[in-house]
Amino acid sequence: MTRDSRKALADPALRQQLAARLDRETEGEVLFDLGSLGRYATDASIYQIFPVGVFVPRNELDVVTAIGIARELGVPVLARGGGTSQCGQTIGEALVIDNSKYLNQVIDIDPERGTAVVEPGVVLDQLNARLRPHGLCFPVDVSTSAQATLGGMAGNNSCGSRSITYGNMVHNVLAISAWLSDGELLEFAPRGKLEGRAAQIADFAAGQARACAKEIELRWPKVLRRVGGYNLDIYNNQSERPYTEDDSVNLAHLLVGSEGTLAYTRRLTLQLKALPRFKVLGIVNFPTFQQAMSAPQHIVKLGPTAVELVDRVMIDLSLNNPAFRDTIRTALIGEPAAILLVEFAGDDGAQALARMQELVELMADLGLPGSVVEMQDGRSQQNLWEVRKAGLNIMMSLRGDGKPVSFVEDCAVPLQHLAEYTEALTQVFEKFGTHGTWYAHASVGTLHVRPILDMRTDGPEGGAYKMRAIAQATAGLVRKFKGAYSGEHGDGICRGEWIQWQFGPQINAAFRAIKNYIDPIGLFNPGKIIDPPRMDDSALFRFPPPSAPHRYQTLAFKPVLDWSAWNVRNNPLSGEVSAPGTGGDVTGGFAKAVEMCNNNGHCRKIDSGTMCPSYRVTRDERHLTRGRANTLRLALSGQLGADAFVSEEMHGTMELCVSCKGCRSECPTGVDMAAMKVEFLAHYKNLQGFSMRDRLIGHLPDYAAGASRFSSLLNLRDRLPSAAWLSEKLLGFAARRTLPVWRSRTFWRTSDEQLFASADQTLQAGAASGKAAVLFVDTFNGIFESENALAAARVLRAAGYTLHTPRKESGHLCCGRTYLGTGMLDRARAKMAELIGALLPFASRGIAIVGLEPSCLLTLRDEALRLHLGAAAEVVAARACLLGEFIARESQAGRFDLEFREIHDRILVHGHCHQKAFAALSPVLEVIRLIPGAKPELINSSCCGMAGSFGYEAKHFDLSMKMAELSLLPAVRAKPDALIVADGTSCRHQIHGGSGRRALHVARLLEQQMGPA
């Protein structure tokens, strides 16, 4: 390059020129604002480098054009997929080109030949979903399969849990078509098919391999898991597994693992495999870690498809995580020090089971009879694999500044040395005052271990110092045991400088020659593989210590919510976490909560769960949980300029977060963006003031009861087109959206006195029989759909419960949800305090507080605990439950006596996001199953798109409908005769608006079916 990228970043005129030309000459998205640069400055490593600019191409022509413009202006180019790399290879001072949004088409599937051609931005899980109907799969099953792209997987030579059977990416890529830095498109394919320039490249590389032949044989790690440097051994295979069936050379394999430094991948041709018809899983429980590490060398002889290690620390972290607790329990016998997940797969079920029996016998021979949990059920196996796949993220959920750091996390050693290696490495960690958490692809000797280091500190106790010292000691062990220092995740920044150490100067010079030959102007991803920076250059850290040029510091402010649980320190040796509030965070723990995002990109998944609906419809990094967390972190640490935290840019970044709380339960490190949005809004609105719409929405609980007396007048809004139009023009409510129908006969005006008892009667009944409950009637069910509250009351009364519903003289009680959503924190706290005061006498005597609207009731279990309301809030939270949860619990305890009539209808159930986030949805299914004949089917839906007031707003209407159309509305339309159950008020509204179908609260379904069977 004529100009290095530092100059490019520092040269505003050049950046402007680059942006202007991209804008003019392509159809892609040109993102050069500071926020966008910041969102692309990190991958899942400990590093951070701001790019020169970000470009999101819409088509292949955009990519070639962008490469050409960058070349002409002397700006490096860095291709990006999901950005989930752990070593820093996906960041740099370059024009970052994100393939994931548009270049994500599966071009061809050929079931006969068992091949597929894909664009680089295709995500593995989505490819496999397309292959499943053909009985095929792409078998390189990385843990990040829900977000990793095939372009990135090839870039890193990724490997999956089943690599012992299927090999790494390099074993499964048949061809890559890629652009060189001069813009020429080449097909990298089997040597025999190459012509012209591709053939010249192959000959050049072959010459380099020949010249280094002796060194290659001497120094090249002879293990399957070796991904460091370029794959020069394609000319003289050193891997345990041949790269091609006939051991011939395929030039595509030189690009695999090159981390985007040689060429820019346009398309990949992949070798597919048949899906095995049977899988069984044996989970071996070990009393000591050492035994778990000694066993794989024997187990692999049984021919398993995978052998994966989970250690005690991770077992404990999983047991503490509500999302994983039940699943991990299914694998345990007592309290093992570690478990190995041993999978046998194939087309012959009997053979797979026979292998499992051999495993049982083997473990008995090894002195561990009765140590194997035999799992044959596919769903249970899948659930356990999900926990294993979430392993790193589970480890990363450690609170405090010390974090498990990736740099020696994937060294691979021959199996016979595994136990000795782990023991020696444990001693290294201890020497440096830390410990590591282990999980491993034990079948192939790759050990994922990350010592806990605090990268924000300097000196001999600091992260950078210890990182180098531990790396050196580990490298010594890897050499001793003839292993590979870089075994799975690539070199990037943290292992780039170790390439020369591993391969020696001659092979390293050959790597350099290959780079210079293929990319002579050094356009692609400079500083990776060739000329890497020091791994411990603290100027490149995401959290630079005090000695770095720009120390990481957060700006002080007083949070409105209680974040003290994150404001802690952890002991790197013992893993102990200090008391809440003792972490020294000047934002009271808010910044530390934000910093929990480690950029693993799990929020980019789109096929399962809820997280993250705004990304699912926009596919924008900005509208992703990770994008928001990064923007908050950069703003709180002053990296986006003054007052960035309360800026319009920040507002734009938070705006499409629908507060579904999907991330709260699905983000493996527990990033709770909905709560962060509450915090942000409180500060932002405090500065900007409240709009008329904010006031109308926020204060709804205050005026709704009074306003309902004028229901006919208010309902004209949906009857007169001009009124809807006016409400959009003046207040921003979407004219295309109907509003909830006002009724003068609210719950509080129609309530059947026979249904409810006094407070005293309820307390007495609770004490006498335990069959008492408080029904908390929220604003929405109370005003707009009182039939739900009445139905719930009738069902509970019929089942023999004494019921009370608290009220106050001046109106009804409210949880403050609408105030939280609009940033009116003081009002929210006041409302919640009043409600808690009214509920406390009951809750403190063990009486359940039963609610109907998920977002309202669950506020008692969530935000209420962060509003500084003291112990009373905890007491009430412990008793607060949704109707479904209450009935399911009572029924399990044998206390719910009510008969239901048989039902013949199909029943579809859509869960409210908050129900899912608090595991309150399966009780609803359980309760529906109390009705004879009921077979509820859960719709696999994310957010319905309404999300409180979000979908009512004109500027969000289209997006809201897109969210609903992702899966909910198609599922509803697909079963026109089914009954639909949805407990969320807004969900029901969306279903009606989008499909014309009326959904019911579960209370109404139960009421409808009451009566003798």
Ligand SMILES: Cc1cc2nc3c(=O)[nH]c(=O)nc-3n(C[C@H](O)[C@H](O)[C@H](O)COP(=O)(O)OP(=O)(O)OC[C@H]3O[C@@H](n4cnc5c(N)ncnc54)[C@H](O)[C@@H]3O)c2cc1C
């Ligand atoms: C929690 C966690 C678990 C992980 N588990 C595994 C695992 O089991 N196995 C494993 O192998 N890895 C694992 N990884 C690492 C990472 O997820 C994988 O390497 C993944 O395949 C990277 O895919 P990506 O789309 O995110 O690539 P990116 O990070 O976006 O890119 C990876 C590299 O490929 C290059 N690249 C991307 N697109 C192109 C293109 N079109 N042309 C040229 N170069 C390109 C990039 O420049 C970069 O150097 C894990 C990471 C995390 C955070």
Ligand code: SF4
């Ligand atoms: S928000 Fe959570 S899921 Fe998303 S990248 Fe960050 S840690 Fe991963």
Ligand code: SF4
């Ligand atoms: S609360 Fe929902 S919309 Fe907001 S970031 Fe989390 S998953 Fe995304």
